[in-house]
Each structure stands twice: as C-alpha cells, then as structure tokens.
Amino acid sequence: MVIRDAQRQTLQQSKHDDFVDRLMSHFRKVWPDKATALGPGYRDWIDSGVVAASRYELNTEQEAARFVNLWFVWGRAFETLPEHRWAAIILHDRERKSHVKIHQLSYETKMRLAARKED
Secondary structure, eight states, rough: OOOHHHHHHHHHHHHHHHHHHHHHHHHHHHHHHHHHHHHGGHHHHHHHHHHHHHHTTTOEEEEEHHHHHHHHOOOOOGSSSGGHHHHHHHHOOTOOHHHHHHHHHHHHHHHHHHHHHHH
C-alpha cells in the first residue's frame, strides 16, 4: 500500500483537528471564563497555541497541552513579550529536551505566581 503525500497531510490534519477539539473541551472546563471571553476565536486561539508549541519542539500532546495552558495563565504568545524573556530563553535553548523545557516553564510560572501572591 502506498500513502501519497496528500493523504498523509489529510491524516495529519485530521489528527491535529481532533487534538484541538479535545483541548477545547478540556480547557473549557479548566478555564471557563477565559474560553467564553474568547468567543468565536476560541478554536483559533487553541490551534495557534498548538502550532506555537510545535515551533518550540514541544511535540507530544501532553507538552503541547501544558504549553497552551500557559497561554491561559500569561496570555497568547506570552513567550514573545519582553516581560517574559525568561520563557523565551527556555524555549529557544536547543540543548534542553522538550520535556525539560515544559517542566521548567511550568516551574518558573509556579514560582512567579507565588511571588506575586507574597507582594
């Protein structure tokens, strides 16, 4: 059996769309107010987060989901903003494996949010 490029692309897109659907359902439960506030742009927002995660080589579903969750915490494309340079440093480090990157992003987020509460 031969799978042509067009068929492979269709299968990959279908898998991607299914993942985005599952994330939409999940985050609607976790972040209901933010999901509602995004309105019709909610799907595009989630999709953009998944695409951004893959650009940073966060390729497993778990890594991508955790990255999208950080968008809910800090905002869309937070990692590109000067005030979140710490995230860009982690994400652009080619020496770090993907699971280390997402762990460090999550840990740093936890520490920064805790420091805000202390202020």
